Amino acid sequence: MKRFLVLAGILLSLLDVSIAYCSGNWSGVDESVVEKIAGEHGRHAIEPLINTDKGDLLLFVFLLAGVVGGFAAGYYWRMLMEGKGKRE
C-alpha cells in the first residue's frame, strides 16, 4: 500500500507539472474530436434532456456521482472480502 501511494504521488506530481507546462486546453475528446468533426459535417450537439451543465451544478453532480460510486465500490469490495473471511 505504501509503495502504491509513493508511486501514485510521483505520477500525480509529474502529471501536474506536465499539465502546468502543456499548451493544450484540456478539452475532452468529445469536444475536440467528436463535436468538432460532426460540426464540420453539419451535425451539432443539442441540449441534453436534463441539462446539469450549468455553472457549478455539473461539478456538484460529478462530485455526487464520485461519492456514490466510490461508496458502492467500497461497500461491495468489503462484501467480497468478508465472503472470503466467512469461508475461511
Added chain:
Amino acid sequence: MLNILFCIGLLLLATPAHAMHISEGILPLPWAALWFAVAVPFVAIGLHNLKVLAKDDLSWKPLVGLLAAVVFVISCMPIPVPTAGTCSHPCGTGMTAILVGPFISALIASVALLIQALFLAHGGLSTWGADIVSMGIAGSFAGYMVFKAFRTIGAGLAVSAFAAGLLSDWATYLTTSVELASGIRGDSPFLPLLGKIVIAFIPTQLPLGILEGAMTAGMVVLLYRKRPDLLMKMRVIKAEEMPA
C-alpha cells in the same frame, strides 16, 4: 505527507468528464435507432445471464455491484493526457468482460451510460444505443476475446489482462469512429472520414489505452491475490493456477 499530495493531485484533476460518449443530437435519428437495435439483444442476454448466475451463486451480486460502480466512476473520470493536451476517460469494460463475461459487461456499461446521460450531461439518450455498442459491446467483446486468446497461447494473467484492457479501449474508440463517420458523413466518402476521426483520437487514446491496460491488469491481479476462488469460479483461471 504523501497522502496529502495524493489528495491535492486528485482535487486538481477533478473536472467534469467529456470524452468518448457521443453527445445528444450528433447522430441522425435513423442511425441512432439502428445502434439501439444492435444494442438491445446484447443487453437482454446480459440481463438473462445475470439472473441465472445470481440465482445459483450469491457471490456474483457483490462482484457485479463492485464492477458496476467501478465502470460508472472510471468512465466519467477525465484523465488529462499531456502529450495531446486533451482529456479522455478509460472505459473499464475490458476488466468487466474478463471477470463476468462480455454480455453482463455490456449490461453494466448500459446502466452506467444511462445514468451519465440522464444526470451528468455526458452522452445522450438518443445516442445511448450507439454508446452501448461502442463502450459496452465492442469494448467488452474485444477485451474478452483478447484475454482468452492470450491465455490460450499461454500468456500470464497480468499480460493477458493488460492486452485485453488496452485493446478494449482502442476497440471502443474505433467503434465510436465508425458510428460517427457513418452517421455524419452525408455525401462524403466513408473511409477518408473514418480515417480522419481515428487519427484525431490517436494522440489521446494511444496513451490512455496503455493506462487502461495497466488498470485492468492491476484489478485482475488484485482479485487473484485476494479472491482466487472467485476467479476460478468465473473460469478466469484454472484449478492448477490456484495459489498454494
